[in-house]
Amino acid sequence: MSSLNxxxxxxxxxxxxxxxxxxxxxxxxxxxxxxxxxxITKPLEQFSIGSMFIQTEEIQxxxxxxxxxxxTFNSRLNLRAILGLSASFEDNPKAIEQLSGSVxxxxxxxxxxxxxxxxxxxxxxx
Amino acid sequence: xGTNQPVEKVYIDTNILVSYALGPNDxxxxxxxxxxxxxxxxxxxxxxxxxxLTEALNTLRNVITEDKYQSLVHGVTQTALxxxxxxxxxxxxxxxxxxxxxxxxVDLMTKDAQHFKFEENTKYDGVIFQxxxxxxxxxxxxxxxxxxxxxxCEQYNPCQTCxxxxxxAYKAINAPDLLHVQIAQTLGCTxxxxxxxxxxxxxxxxxxxxxxxx
Numbered sequence: 001m002s003s004l005n006x007x008x009x010x011x012x013x014x015x016x017x018x019x020x021x022x023x024x025x026x027x028x029x030x031x032x033x034x035x036x037x038x039x040i041t042k043p044l045e046q047f048s049i050g051s052m053f054i055q056t057e058e059i060q061x062x063x064x065x066x067x068x069x070x071x072t073f074n075s076r077l078n079l080r081a082i083l084g085l086s087a088s089f090e091d092n093p094k095a096i097e098q099l100s101g102s103v104x105x106x107x108x109x110x111x112x113x114x115x116x117x118x119x120x121x122x123x124x125x126x
Numbered sequence: 127x128g129t130n131q132p133v134e135k136v137y138i139d140t141n142i143l144v145s146y147a148l149g150p151n152d153x154x155x156x157x158x159x160x161x162x163x164x165x166x167x168x169x170x171x172x173x174x175x176x177x178x179l180t181e182a183l184n185t186l187r188n189v190i191t192e193d194k195y196q197s198l199v200h201g202v203t204q205t206a207l208x209x210x211x212x213x214x215x216x217x218x219x220x221x222x223x224x225x226x227x228x229x230x231x232v233d234l235m236t237k238d239a240q241h242f243k244f245e246e247n248t249k250y251d252g253v254i255f256q257x258x259x260x261x262x263x264x265x266x267x268x269x270x271x272x273x274x275x276x277x278x279c280e281q282y283n284p285c286q287t288c289x290x291x292x293x294x295a296y297k298a299i300n301a302p303d304l305l306h307v308q309i310a311q312t313l314g315c316t317x318x319x320x321x322x323x324x325x326x327x328x329x330x331x332x333x334x335x336x337x338x339x340x
Binding site: 068069072074075076079080083084085089090091092093094095096097098099100101102103104105106107108109110111112113114116117118120121122 | 139140141144145146147148149150151152153154155159162165166172179181184185186188189190192193196197223224225227228229230231232233234235236237238239240241242243244245246295297300302303321322324
């Protein structure tokens, strides 16, 4: 191809250039719409459901965590999360008494857990 | 108790927690209950390690499996037991019942900030296993003789083939026992409480005082 042909190609509008112009125009419109959408929705973001959920959890952490102490509250929350227990729980100093016999339904017979654990440690699990 | 007296941080062995939660169905329930009653009376903090909780879940799975086994009629065949062990339904029942029980225990403990404290990002020194080895090297356990006993009817019977009636076993403090003790020390506990007499062998040798409930 000669050098003259090259120059003519760049001067005469080509089909690909038209597509490029349309694409650029589309992008411009898109950016404009995004900008407008952002300006409208940003002030509303704090009221979105997701954000409200996070805020509720944070308030809960502050309120309930305050009664437990933040450090100990987090460890409790993590433990409960592992077992799928509710993240909403209140301090209950009577829980230690309620723990007594709380899982008696696990067995209908006399057991000896000390002997069972001894056997587990000696043979089964280790 | 004076208000300035430091709070006692007690580490409980898994047997105490599970026995207490099982209630009077466990042989040692009353002994376990004493530990919790004392914690209420004297405001002790019971330290709960993740390792102890892991072992508690495993114990509950064993307890429930044993309960299902004992509920079967006498004379159950090996084939029937294998079929039960392989069945999805049996696995589901034991898994769900044990997890429900365990979740119940954790639910109650996590709600009581006055009596229970949990681990929070505890860092353990790798040297602890070296210490175990040094400790075990200096100790030797005991040999115990056990009469053969049927797990189902719990009667003592000699082997029908060789007529032997008993077996011998080496018993001693081992890795999981020492791990509990080391965790208790790392968590800054002032006392280690267990119902397992085997721990008496290391009381006075390890740093933390060990109480074996009689």
